[in-house]
Amino acid sequence: MHSPINLRWVAAIAVVVASLFSSISTAAAATQTVTKENVTATFTYHGTAPLTQNSHLKISLNGKVVYDQAVISKWCGKVCSPNVIAGARTVVHVVHLQKKGLPSVVLDLYSGGAHCCAIEQVYSFTSNSAAVQKTEHNFGDPGVHLVKLGAHGSFELLSADDTFAYAFTDYAASGLPIELLSFSHDAFHNVTRSFPNLIAKDANQWMSAFRAQASTHYQDSVGLVAAWAADEDMLGHAAAVASFLANQAKAGHLNSALSPFNPSGQKYVIALQKFLRKHGYLQ
Numbered sequence: 001m002h003s004p005i006n007l008r009w010v011a012a013i014a015v016v017v018a019s020l021f022s023s024i025s026t027a028a029a030a031t032q033t034v035t036k037e038n039v040t041a042t043f044t045y046h047g048t049a050p051l052t053q054n055s056h057l058k059i060s061l062n063g064k065v066v067y068d069q070a071v072i073s074k075w076c077g078k079v080c081s082p083n084v085i086a087g088a089r090t091v092v093h094v095v096h097l098q099k100k101g102l103p104s105v106v107l108d109l110y111s112g113g114a115h116c117c118a119i120e121q122v123y124s125f126t127s128n129s130a131a132v133q134k135t136e137h138n139f140g141d142p143g144v145h146l147v148k149l150g151a152h153g154s155f156e157l158l159s160a161d162d163t164f165a166y167a168f169t170d171y172a173a174s175g176l177p178i179e180l181l182s183f184s185h186d187a188f189h190n191v192t193r194s195f196p197n198l199i200a201k202d203a204n205q206w207m208s209a210f211r212a213q214a215s216t217h218y219q220d221s222v223g224l225v226a227a228w229a230a231d232e233d234m235l236g237h238a239a240a241v242a243s244f245l246a247n248q249a250k251a252g253h254l255n256s257a258l259s260p261f262n263p264s265g266q267k268y269v270i271a272l273q274k275f276l277r278k279h280g281y282l283q
Helices: 008-027 196-216 221-233 238-250 264-278
Strands: 028-034 040-050 051-061 064-072 091-094 102-112 116-123 133-139 145-147 156-160 178-184 187-190
Touching: 028 091, 040 091, 040 102, 051 116, 091 187, 133 187, 178 196, 196 221, 196 264, 221 238, 221 264, 238 264
Parallel strands: none
Antiparallel strands: 028 040, 040 051, 051 064, 091 102, 102 116, 116 133, 145 156, 156 178, 178 187
16 A cells, blocks of 8 residues: 655645746846857856756847747757756857858757756758758767867767667666767768778777776676777778677677676677667678
8 A cells, every 4th residue: 555645745845846946047147159250149048057947049140130049959848958067168159060151059958867968959040041940969978079070171070879878788888989970951960980080099999998898807898899899890890890799709708797688698799780780880
C-alpha cells in the first residue's frame, strides 16, 4: 500500500518552486551584443544559468531590426539556458558559416541535464536578406566549438558523435569519435571526412587511451576502441580495423564492465561492426 501524500510537504515544495521562479523573473537581465560587418545580434536572458528564462534574441541589419523574438527550441522550449557551462563567456556569435552572403548569428544553448544537451541555433539571412531563417541542431553532451578550418574563411562546427555514448559501456568509458559539421542552405552537413588529418589525430588519441587500458587488464576497453574504429573506418582503413579487432578479441582485450549486458570479445566485434555500418562509418 502506498503511503498517503503529505499535503503539507507538497504545499511547501510548491512555495519553494514558486519563489525560485519568481526570483528568476525579477532578476536583472543579462545582455550580450555582438556586431560583425553590418549585422548586430543582441541576446538577453533573466536568471543565472543553467536556470534561466525569458531568453530573447534581436538581430539588426544595417541598423534596422529584422528579427525580434523569444528564444525557443524544440529540445527545451522556452527554458533554454545560455551554454555558459561549457566555459564560453560569449554565447552569441556573428560569423560566416557560408562561403558567400551575410554572416549568420549563432546561439549556444543548453537544455539542462547531467548528460544533455548542447544545442546550436543558426539564424541565417535568406538570399534577398529580407528575412531570417532559424535552424538548430542538438549536439548532445559533447558540445560544439566554432572553428575556422577551410581556406574560404568560413567556420565549421567541431564536435563528437554522441551516438557512441552508452552504446557499449557506461558514459564515462565511452569514446566519441570526432564530428565536423558545416552549415549551408539552411541545413547542417557532416563534413568530417573532408579533414583526414583531424580524424587521424583523433584516432591516435583513442588508440593511446585503449593501450593505456593494459594497466587494468582491459577491464573496460570496448568504448574507447569503438571510437578508434570509427575514425579509422572514415579514413578507409576498414580491413586493418577488422584485423586488429579480431586479434584483440582473441587476446581477451575487448571487455565491457557492463558484461553480460554488453557484449565482449568476438560478440562485441560483431555488434560494433553492425553499429558502425548502421551509422555510416563502415561502408
